[in-house]
Amino acid sequence: MLASLPADAEQLNVSLIGGGYGRTVFFEYGQRFEAETGIDIKWTVKHDADYKQSLNGWFEGTDTPDVIQWQGGERLFQYVRKGWVEPITDFWVDNGLEATFTPAIQETVAYDREVYGVPYSFYHWGFYYKNSVFQSLGIRPPRDWDDLLSMCSKLRSAGLEPIVIGTRYHWPSAAWFDYLDLRINGIDFHRSLTRGEISFKDTRVRVVFEHWKQLLDAECFIEAATHRTMNWRDPLPYLYRDMAGTGLFGNFVTGEMPPRYQSDFRFFPFPKINDVPRAEDAPTDIFIIPARSNNKEAARKFLAFMARADIQEEMNTRLKTIPTNRFSAIASDPFIEEGSKLLQAADSVAQFFDRDTPKGMADKATVVFTDFMETGDIDATLAELEAARRQFYRESTTAALSEPSDLTVID
The missing domain is CATH 3.40.190.10 (Periplasmic binding protein-like II)
Incomplete structure (x- = not known):
């Protein structure tokens, strides 16, 4: 004592x-x-x-x-x-x-x-999958964009949902925006964008959504009518029961895995797209x-x-x-x-979209990202995001930012 x-x-x-x-x-x-x-x-x-x-x-x-x-x-x-x-x-x-x-x-x-400040703890994001499923289908963890599209095609052909996601509370869709922007445009652009310094109508942002739409068109995700009804935990049984291939999660997902499945699960980072310094959400x-x-x-x-x-x-x-x-x-x-x-x-780390933007922008943008996963409408999405940027970053210069909830406590 x-x-x-x-x-x-x-x-x-x-x-x-x-x-x-x-x-x-x-x-x-x-x-x-x-x-x-x-x-x-x-x-x-x-x-x-x-x-x-x-x-x-x-x-x-x-x-x-x-x-x-x-x-x-x-x-x-x-x-x-x-x-x-x-x-x-x-x-x-x-x-x-x-x-x-x-x-x-x-x-x-x-x-x-x-x-x-002094940092003392962080955690990583990436894809979690069952090794037995990938091995049975001859799939290797994708290392670049073409590999990711190929993975989706093989999983879909085998009758599996390629990528699971639960967007009832919207924030999981922001992980896809973060990683596509980080892999396409790099950390410096991403930081300027999330600070409100760059228009969402910038052609470099359009490229992000064009890539995202490739995934939508290739039916890489579980259908919107399903993922919009689920929180981030709800799709996990699809992975446990060999009904889906993988999902993009923070490492907090491992705390949800039943012990009988955990030894079969593996991890791979978000694949490379462009030749930019490697940044991770952490x-x-x-x-x-x-x-x-x-x-x-x-x-x-x-x-x-x-x-x-x-x-x-x-x-x-x-x-x-x-x-x-x-x-x-x-x-x-x-x-x-x-x-x-x-x-x-990693060359740099980002903090996740809702930590890197004002609350109003995070609340609006995560809904817009989720809507995009259903509509695939790039023009409407960019217009909504730019309108939000003009509104919420102006507000944030005159009032203290109110913080959104942490990822690990949102249902």
Whole structure:
């Protein structure tokens, strides 16, 4: 049992998203931090929606936590631009963290030549399939666009639905937009687009939807009348029962697989299309110090603790996610091992469409993406997306962004 801290111990206020097992893990490592430093952690724990509603008040008010758990990329940078997040570039350099994290991971917390947070966990996206099904049909995981179309043709000819998806709540269709844009136009274009800096009527966006329409015309997806009735979990039995070939998911899907099927499942990344730097969707969780923190020295000690290879290794193993520290050992889980190799080798990572755009844009665009999977109407889709860009990015410059729900908690 850990020794009790003295009554006058220094206190650090840390905010945390959610509850359940994840909270238990963080509390345990909080005790370890307390034992090592003598600093007492006071946790503020809120579930997703309440947490996000509290953020503006925390950043601007008097009851500001010293450390805030948050998410990398645009969800961080929106607050950086307001001057609400403490830069920690000197801390980053002093602790040698430029060697600890890959350039792709550093991009999730670096803005305008300053660093603003410490990443501790992320997870990968890609295709999950039963190896026995692919082997029986002589299919190899596709490596390029032609391979992907060929895979669809072989699966359809064999009487299987090539690719499953459940779009009742729309967000899964955004994964297809993300990956097609990343593979066709690259990460720099994708970031400019999701920041509202490029028109959706740009010819490069049209090319994305032309490729997507090729998949629709080739009947690669389960029919729209079916996938619009299902949430993201509902199509999984199609894969279990050899009625479908594969699906594009985040690695959270492995937690849904019954043990009797799991050993037969495999993973492959989204295939190459154009010769652009390889980017992956990899939602990244971080800790930051708000500019109004009253205990920045202790906060930096906590960030240094969370950056450590041993801490990230142990915590991510228990949480079934991937450590961002390149020196952390990876859990002996085949999907985590493959995902870690994929993300550590990536040139860049994106955060997923709903993390990279304002809430209004994400809410509208994911519906438009889902509609496109039914209509295949490129002109109407581009017009709707451009109208949304003009509306919601104008609004986001005058009001704080309200955050959409995380992928793993949407049904």
